[in-house]
Amino acid sequence: MNASCPVAAAQLYGEFDGDAMPALYETLRREHGPVAPVTIAPGVSAWLVLGHRELLRLTREEQDFSHDPRHWSLLREGRVPADSPLLPMVGWRPALLFADGQQHRRMRSAVSDALARINGHELRRSVRAAAERLIASFAERRGADLVADYARLLPMRVIAELLGVDEETGQDLVAAIAGTVVADADSAGASRRMGSILTGLIREKRRAPGNDITSALLHHPAQLTDEEVLHNLVVMFVAGNQTTVNWIATTLRILLCDPGFRSSLTVGHLTVDDALDLVLWRFPPTQNFPARYATRELEFGGQRVRAGDMLILGLAAANADPGVLPDDGSPVVGNRSHLAFGAGPHTCPAQDPARLITRTAVDTIRHRLPDLELAVPESDLEWIKSPWSKGLAALPVRFTDPQLPSVPQSGDVR
Ligand code: HEM
16 A cells, blocks of 8 residues: 555445446545545555646646656555556556657657648548448348447547558457457467567558558657557557547437437537537546656645655546536536546647547448437446446447448448
8 A cells, every 4th residue: 555545545446337436536526625545456556636627737747747657656666466457558668658758749749740640531531431331230230239339340440540550450450459458368468469460560661651650650750769659559549449439439329318419419509529529528438547656745636645656637527526617517518628638748649530530430320320229228328347448338229221322332441
């Protein structure tokens, strides 16, 4: 146990009831204020930052709050077991997500420039084509689980294409990265497979650059090493995949279940973008994000934080901070001051392409399956059991009259 955190810290691990999380955040806020002690694994303590203002400080003041896990005292003292499922998430890699200051800006400039080169029209076209192909694969069944059959498959295909990977290699890569993140007995093998796929990709793109993110990273003036390119690709894949899956599925849930939204959409009061924003406010796809590490002892949100303590970005809790919401507690339409994408120098650099992918995925379903409805009572829907990710476990739907394009789309995701 970290000496600076009280023993009775709330547990952010183990079996979870996703519906109970908002109440837990409010209990912690009431009992501890904007920065609360939690444990994230047996014997592993951290601070959960729940206040909107405190979260802005945590993300903006990197001289006090480093992104580099090598500052983490429990890790330095060997108190995090080598097989801890936390390590694949927070273990150091030579990538932008784990760097501060100059080193971060160098890698970030390459990643941001590579993302800025994405052509929005082409991206929309390839997302729509991939979405239509997925819809065609379950259309005859007149029903589907829009998580397993749609949301979970679409972003990984699109991101693989953006990175310049063909579909077959993309599927291998997805399986390898998923195996690495799970941290079980097979994770070492998965990590080797991931390394070998990405090393092959880098070799190929050095030899014959294409119009893709990998080539852009390799040929950027920031001169990333091949190892840095590899690890930044992993970060992009991991950061972009499950988040976008969650964003698509939760937005579809709102459109299906919220009668106000459904009728407003048809008469044009609210747009799909408003539904996307509502999800970012109420159900941010990453509800808690690890982490920052205090670089010195300091007073923060009423707590005495020690050098080397871990602090977790409580994105969902900060969005629900009564200090920033209107009196009735509802987010204002058109207001994007939520923290779903983080803030400060590490704020998500892929917000525009992620929104475009998600909006196109949602629009395509609405147009191709116009009489879509939930196949179970809404109360049967469950969140995945994770303290980090906020996404639906399943979204069973039915429909009678799919409107598929008569000619299959050839410009499919490669
Ligand atoms: C195409 C999809 C996406 C890609 C490629 C992507 C990529 C990234 C990358 C590279 C970073 C690290 C930035 C840095 O350290 O400077 C990052 C951070 C982050 N992203 Fe994304 N992302 C995607 C989608 C999303 C979505 C949909 C969300 C949630 C709505 C999200 C939320 C975040 C958050 C919370 C951070 C951490 C910010 C921090 O540490 O302060 N991302 N993303």
